[in-house]
Amino acid sequence: MLSGMIDRVEQAKALASDVRLLILGWLKDPAAHFSHQVTGDPAEIGVCVTLLTAKLGMSQPTVSRHLEILRRAGFLRVRKIGRWSFFARDEAALSDYKDWLRDTL
Amino acid sequence: MLSGMIDRVEQAKALASDVRLLILGWLKDPAAHFSHQVTGDPAEIGVCVTLLTAKLGMSQPTVSRHLEILRRAGFLRVRKIGRWSFFARDEAALSDYKDWLRDTL
Structure with a gap:
C-alpha cells in the first residue's frame, strides 16, 4: 500500500469473510448486541x-486476527483502556469504500 | 453456498485483486479498450x-483463472463462439452487490 493511498484490494479482502461481515453487522448496533458490557457504553467506546470472542464462540487469537484485518482495512478503530481493546466501526471509512465501489465498479 | 443464495464472501473475494478490478474497469467500456477485436463488436458479444491476455501481458492460464473467479462471483458472463470465449460484465449482478453493500454494511 502506497503512502496516503487507500488499499481497495485489502478492503475487499476484509469483507470476504462471514465472520467479519457478522462482526461489522453487530457493531452497527453495539448497544443491542453487547448491552451487558460493564466498562462504559459500547456505543461510545x-x-x-x-465480548466479541464470547459471542462468536471462537478462540481469542482467531477473533483478534479477524479484528486486525478489519482494522488494517480501516473499517474498525481500536481504543485501548488498560489491558483491554475496544473496537468500533469507522463509519467514514465504510462509507468511503461504498462510495468508491459505486463510482468505480 | 446454499442453492439460490448469492455468496457475498465469494463476491468480495472476486474484488480483492488489482488484476480483476482492472478487467472489470476495461469491460465497462470494451469498445474503447478492445476496438481491434475482429470477431464482432466487443460491446455486443x-x-x-x-485480447484480455495480450493487454494484461500475463499467461493465459493466469488470466483464465481471474476470469473464472469473476464469473463464479456472477460479475462476468461468458459466451463461447467456436473455440473462443468472450467475456462481458453482468451489470445486474454488479449493481446487486453494490446495493447489498450499501444497505447491509
Whole structure:
C-alpha cells in the first residue's frame, strides 16, 4: 500500500469473510448486541474483544486476527483502556469504500 | 453456498485483486479498450480471452483463472463462439452487490 493511498484490494479482502461481515453487522448496533458490557457504553467506546470472542464462540487469537484485518482495512478503530481493546466501526471509512465501489465498479 | 443464495464472501473475494478490478474497469467500456477485436463488436458479444491476455501481458492460464473467479462471483458472463470465449460484465449482478453493500454494511 502506497503512502496516503487507500488499499481497495485489502478492503475487499476484509469483507470476504462471514465472520467479519457478522462482526461489522453487530457493531452497527453495539448497544443491542453487547448491552451487558460493564466498562462504559459500547456505543461510545466500542466493544471489548472478550465480548466479541464470547459471542462468536471462537478462540481469542482467531477473533483478534479477524479484528486486525478489519482494522488494517480501516473499517474498525481500536481504543485501548488498560489491558483491554475496544473496537468500533469507522463509519467514514465504510462509507468511503461504498462510495468508491459505486463510482468505480 | 446454499442453492439460490448469492455468496457475498465469494463476491468480495472476486474484488480483492488489482488484476480483476482492472478487467472489470476495461469491460465497462470494451469498445474503447478492445476496438481491434475482429470477431464482432466487443460491446455486443464481450471481449475475447486472447485480447484480455495480450493487454494484461500475463499467461493465459493466469488470466483464465481471474476470469473464472469473476464469473463464479456472477460479475462476468461468458459466451463461447467456436473455440473462443468472450467475456462481458453482468451489470445486474454488479449493481446487486453494490446495493447489498450499501444497505447491509
